[in-house]
Amino acid sequence: MSVSNLFNQKLKVVNIGIGSFAENIRRAGGTAVSVEWQPPANISPNIFRTLNAKKETISKANSEALQRILNSKPYLTNMARAIDVVPGMRKNLLMHAGPPITWERMCGPMRGAVIGALLYEGLAQTPEEAETLAASGSIDFEPCHEHSSVGPMAGVTSASMPVFVVKNETFGNVAFCTQNEGLGKVLRYGAFSPEVIERLRWMENILYPTLKKALDVCGKIDLKNIIAQALHMGDELHNRNRAGTSLFYRSIAPAIVETANSPKIAADVLRFINGNDHFFLNLSMAASKATLDAARSIENSSVAVVMARNGTDFGIQLSGTGNEWFTGPALVPDALFFAGFTKEDANPDIGDSAITETNALGGFAIAASPAIVQFVGGSASDARQYTLDMYEITVGENTSYQIPSLDFRGTPTGIDAILIVETGTLPFIDTGVAHKNPGVGQVGAGVLKAPMEPFAKAVAALAARFEHKHIRTEE
Amino acid sequence: MIAKGKVLTGHYFDSVSLMLAARDLRAMPGIADAALVMATAENKTILRSSGMELSEFTQAGDADLLIVVKGESEELAKSALDTALSSLNKKRSKTNTTENTSKSLLGALKNNPDTNLVLISVAGKFAAHEARAALENNMHVMLFSNNVSIEYEVDLKTFAHEKGLLMMGPDCGTAIINGIPLAFANLVRRGKIGIVAASGTGLQEVASIIHSAGGGISQAIGTGGRDVKNKVGGITFLDAFEALKNDPETNVVVLVSKPPESVILEKLAAAVKGITKPVVTIFLGADKSVSRKMGAYAAQTLEESAYMAVALSKKIEMNEIAPNAKVRTELFRSIVHDKAYRMAKTQKWLRGIFSGGTFAHEALMISSRSLGIVRTNITNDAQQKLTDSWLSCEHTIVDLGEDEFTVGRPHPMIDYSLRRKRIAQEAADPETACILLDVVLGFGSHEDPLSELIPEIREAQRNAQAAKRYIAFVASVTGTELDPQNRTRVVEGLENIGVFVLPSNAAAAECATMIVSARGVN
Numbered sequence: 001m002s003v004s005n006l007f008n009q010k011l012k013v014v015n016i017g018i019g020s021f022a023e024n025i026r027r028a029g030g031t032a033v034s035v036e037w038q039p040p041a042n043i044s045p046n047i048f049r050t051l052n053a054k055k056e057t058i059s060k061a062n063s064e065a066l067q068r069i070l071n072s073k074p075y076l077t078n079m080a081r082a083i084d085v086v087p088g089m090r091k092n093l094l095m096h097a098g099p100p101i102t103w104e105r106m107c108g109p110m111r112g113a114v115i116g117a118l119l120y121e122g123l124a125q126t127p128e129e130a131e132t133l134a135a136s137g138s139i140d141f142e143p144c145h146e147h148s149s150v151g152p153m154a155g156v157t158s159a160s161m162p163v164f165v166v167k168n169e170t171f172g173n174v175a176f177c178t179q180n181e182g183l184g185k186v187l188r189y190g191a192f193s194p195e196v197i198e199r200l201r202w203m204e205n206i207l208y209p210t211l212k213k214a215l216d217v218c219g220k221i222d223l224k225n226i227i228a229q230a231l232h233m234g235d236e237l238h239n240r241n242r243a244g245t246s247l248f249y250r251s252i253a254p255a256i257v258e259t260a261n262s263p264k265i266a267a268d269v270l271r272f273i274n275g276n277d278h279f280f281l282n283l284s285m286a287a288s289k290a291t292l293d294a295a296r297s298i299e300n301s302s303v304a305v306v307m308a309r310n311g312t313d314f315g316i317q318l319s320g321t322g323n324e325w326f327t328g329p330a331l332v333p334d335a336l337f338f339a340g341f342t343k344e345d346a347n348p349d350i351g352d353s354a355i356t357e358t359n360a361l362g363g364f365a366i367a368a369s370p371a372i373v374q375f376v377g378g379s380a381s382d383a384r385q386y387t388l389d390m391y392e393i394t395v396g397e398n399t400s401y402q403i404p405s406l407d408f409r410g411t412p413t414g415i416d417a418i419l420i421v422e423t424g425t426l427p428f429i430d431t432g433v434a435h436k437n438p439g440v441g442q443v444g445a446g447v448l449k450a451p452m453e454p455f456a457k458a459v460a461a462l463a464a465r466f467e468h469k470h471i472r473t474e475e
Numbered sequence: 476m477i478a479k480g481k482v483l484t485g486h487y488f489d490s491v492s493l494m495l496a497a498r499d500l501r502a503m504p505g506i507a508d509a510a511l512v513m514a515t516a517e518n519k520t521i522l523r524s525s526g527m528e529l530s531e532f533t534q535a536g537d538a539d540l541l542i543v544v545k546g547e548s549e550e551l552a553k554s555a556l557d558t559a560l561s562s563l564n565k566k567r568s569k570t571n572t573t574e575n576t577s578k579s580l581l582g583a584l585k586n587n588p589d590t591n592l593v594l595i596s597v598a599g600k601f602a603a604h605e606a607r608a609a610l611e612n613n614m615h616v617m618l619f620s621n622n623v624s625i626e627y628e629v630d631l632k633t634f635a636h637e638k639g640l641l642m643m644g645p646d647c648g649t650a651i652i653n654g655i656p657l658a659f660a661n662l663v664r665r666g667k668i669g670i671v672a673a674s675g676t677g678l679q680e681v682a683s684i685i686h687s688a689g690g691g692i693s694q695a696i697g698t699g700g701r702d703v704k705n706k707v708g709g710i711t712f713l714d715a716f717e718a719l720k721n722d723p724e725t726n727v728v729v730l731v732s733k734p735p736e737s738v739i740l741e742k743l744a745a746a747v748k749g750i751t752k753p754v755v756t757i758f759l760g761a762d763k764s765v766s767r768k769m770g771a772y773a774a775q776t777l778e779e780s781a782y783m784a785v786a787l788s789k790k791i792e793m794n795e796i797a798p799n800a801k802v803r804t805e806l807f808r809s810i811v812h813d814k815a816y817r818m819a820k821t822q823k824w825l826r827g828i829f830s831g832g833t834f835a836h837e838a839l840m841i842s843s844r845s846l847g848i849v850r851t852n853i854t855n856d857a858q859q860k861l862t863d864s865w866l867s868c869e870h871t872i873v874d875l876g877e878d879e880f881t882v883g884r885p886h887p888m889i890d891y892s893l894r895r896k897r898i899a900q901e902a903a904d905p906e907t908a909c910i911l912l913d914v915v916l917g918f919g920s921h922e923d924p925l926s927e928l929i930p931e932i933r934e935a936q937r938n939a940q941a942a943k944r945y946i947a948f949v950a951s952v953t954g955t956e957l958d959p960q961n962r963t964r965v966v967e968g969l970e971n972i973g974v975f976v977l978p979s980n981a982a983a984a985e986c987a988t989m990i991v992s993a994r995g996v997n
Contacts, residue, residue: 002639003615003639003640003641003714003715003717003718004718004721004722006591006592006615006641006652006653007652007653007693007694007718007722007724009591009653010653011591011592011652011653011654011655012587012589012590012591012592013590013591013592013593013594013655013657014580014583014584014587014590014592014593014594014609014614015593015594015596016580016583016593016594016595016596016597016605017489017490017594017595017596017597017619017620018489018490018491018492018596018619018658019489019492020491020919021594021596021619021657021658021919022594024656024918024919025594025655025656025657027918027959028655028656028662028918029654029655030655032594033577033583033586033587033590034576035576035577035578035579035580035582035583036576036577036578037487037489037578037579037580037597038487038538038578039487039513039537039538039597039598039601040537040601040604041537041538042536042537042538048604052607385576389578389582391582391585392577392578392579392581392582392585419579419581422579422604423578423579423581423582424487424538424578425578425579452538
């Protein structure tokens with residue numbers, strides 16, 4: 001665009017900074033829109049310079065990451081015990097949500113879930129014994145994400161627990177996630193009372209074999225297809241999974257009836273799924289994990305492949321920085337609380353479920369889910385704006401996941417850490433909220449923005465890699 | 476005094492909104508001081524020096540908003556703090572109702588694909604990055620922000636030049652593109668005169684007088700003051716000149732600047748030789764021969780350049796539009812006689828209180844010619860330099876838009892509080908004879924300057940009268956009757972209380988100088 005061309009056009013201005021400048025232009029008969037600008041993350045200008053110089057390289061790598069995410073086809077193909085399929089699973093290992101953490105630094109609900117899992121595995125007989133064992137050093141704690149797995153809330157997964165096996169048929173990689181226990185007093189929110197353990201055993205002994213048999217008959221289930229449909233039916237697949245659960249139920253119910261050991265078992269299993277609106281969450285998470293793992297380890301890419309919280313830290317991983325975690329303190333969500341609870345009771349953000357946001361669902365697709373806009377301040381236009389904001393920090397738009405109210409625009413896909421740091425716009429997450437004390441359970445649901453710190457650190461690390469390469473070539 | 480404060484995490488507001496909010500807080504009863512600033516390292520240092528840095532601010536970073544108020548009691552401080560919070564919330568909810576707001580430049584460009592210019596006024600440390608991104612996306616840029624390093628400026632302008640884009644600024648306060656006023660600018664008739672200006676208020680004055688004289692503006696392009704330094708090389712100045720040369724809607728080009736440095740003068744001379752349209756220059760302080768050598772019409776004042784441009788544009792004689800110099804001098808004489816005669820013996824000094832840097836500079840040139848040493852805060856000359864910008868000494872011209880006055884405060888064209896204080900201070904000095912003011916109208920400037928000036932000047936006049944003195948108030952009002960403030964109304968308002976209002980800054984400076992000369996100090 002040359003200067004002379006400018007003189008022949010109608011002036012159209014984007015205004016960044018002093019808002020009244022845009023108003024004045026409009027008052028004078030011109031056209032201007034204002035950017036709701038925020039300062040970038042507070043990181044060294046050298047980092048911006050390094051990344052700016054490598055813009056094209058990074059953008060190419062990010063397109064590759066985006067393509068892999070879009071081309072992924074996650075199917076539910078099988079079910080198995082964790083010990084039999086999850087890589088690296090062993091008797092004394094407890095996997096957990098979020099980035100790595102020691103027993104000493106674990107929050108209440110995660111400690112509760114650890115206690116519950118040790119009781120469930122029979123490694124301890126009482127909660128006290130379990131605590132002693134957890135602190136003894138003989139139990140290993142490792143992130144689910146380091147074992148191709150994801151877990152909601154505390155995400156604690158032990159050797160005997162059955163898991164869904166979700167295969168990305170395009171790239172051949174596999175992801176794992178436990179079965180969803182329902183709401184109320186459940187292990188993932190840190191509850192470990194006898195009823196919790198009892199339900200886990202029922203899930204292991206009745207639910208799991210019944211589902212597995214049914215699956216063998218009905219064959220693999222196309223999760224991407226269910227997710228795409230569920231978005232059209234008012235789910236965002238993180239905090240609302242009612243449509244997803246219904247669609248899954250329709251896919252598998254006949255096979256359950258056909259293959260269950262008894263009509264009572266079939267009825268119990270179907271009732272359990274039907275009674276738990278979040279049953280599909282664990283499948284939406286595993287599908288997201290299988291999708292994003294395919295976009296791992298693309299050199300120079302600043303696309304996030306993990307966002308996960310352990311209730312103490314918020315951690316992310318980028319495609320271009322290998323298996324390194326970048327963390328910052330987890331924040332407390334703004335939430336609607338169940339009767340009798342307040343923000344004082346809330347634990348900081350917890351769970352691997354932010355893998356849904358990383359996969360263009362959840363908070364990124366909240367415009368698709370008017371039914372839960374109360375979590376975001378009550379108005380559908382707020383929800384719409386949150387989704388629109390996320391387009392500014394993503395590489396592209398989804399080709400399968402769409403939002404009807406945005407004229408079926410694809411959901412914002414491929415979170416670019418550099419854009420986050422540059423624009424100061426943070427990923428928007430809608431999530432359940434756990435009580436900060438072990439054993440209490442869920443106290444509400446709400447929303448929050450991811451903290452800046454992990455993204456600033458990750459971007460700095462990516463820039464450092466370029467610096468090193470530069471030095472190497474100079475040598 | 477009790478200081479109360481709050482950190483708002485992840486809230487960002489533009490600096491003008493914040494400074495205006497702080498000004499409102501300072502005006503509350505029992506509140507000694509207030510600040511609303513983003514928690515940058517620089518701002519924290521400023522808070523520390525004014526004793527308003529609280530312990531809870533330590534952890535806050537660039538994206539956090541700090542609010543602090545100093546009050547006579549805990550209660551007053553707390554209630555001021557609540558007021559601040561609720562007014563910010565109101566502003567926030569207002570911005571939330573606008574449709575599809577974008578969070579970033581790239582987002583906005585995606586949502587508004589036919590954008591052609593980006594106007595940037597974020598803090599200097601972030602501004603260059605945004606400007607670069609805008610240029611990369613083939614946008615013309617007006618960069619209002621200051622505190623952008625000269626290295627970045629050269630980078631941005633070189634890049635823009637290569638891409639054929641217009642890079643106005645950094646520190647470009649005003650422009651009129653395709654008839655639309657940008658940032659601090661006046662509403663003027665569209666016409667055939669193009670302006671390139673390395674001085675914001677200079678551009679405003681020339682454009683406004685062209686309008687008043689019946690002419691019109693095709694394009695008025697600001698470059699930022701440093702553009703005409705050798706280090707920058709006049710990149711934007713020359714590109715803008717070239718664009719106006721090729722613009723069929725422009726038949727006269729006016730160049731406004733302090734004297735450009737040598738390298739630029741040479742390039743400019745070559746460029747002017749290659750143009751068939753008449754070129755008028757106002758290089759404030761330069762010898763006429765500089766411009767004549769390059770084949771341009773050389774004006775000595777901003778006002779003169781405007782009249783020359785209109786005459787050339789309409790192909791008429793200067794005296795058909797410009798005031799006759801002799802008539803004007805006669806008029807001044809009669810007024811001067813009347814005013815000087817009413818003063819007390821002690822009254823002898825000129826006190827110029829300016830909001831426009833170029834106006835201060837022009838007034839300084841004009842007054843120095845007959846008054847000798849006029850002290851000021853805008854010189855490097857040790858003899859002329861005020862030892863303390865806050866205190867006048869003998870003849871003084873002070874620019875309140877300079878850094879020492881604007882840290883943490885809106886520009887004096889927006890916020891009249893410092894100017895009001897200074898008027899009161901000068902009026903209380905028994906040796907002050909004449910107070911010279913510039914009033915700049917237009918978008919961006921104070922919406923109702925009369926509400927600030929009338930009470931202050933009246934008060935000053937009353938106090939002077941009580942002390943058996945008479946102070947001559949002389950002013951120029953830059954703007955047009957189309958501006959939101961309406962120049963005609965402002966001029967009448969000032970004249971009604973006895974302020975002598977001249978049609979230009981140069982005329983006002985000349986008249987004020989004559990009044991003071993008539994007091995016979997020199």
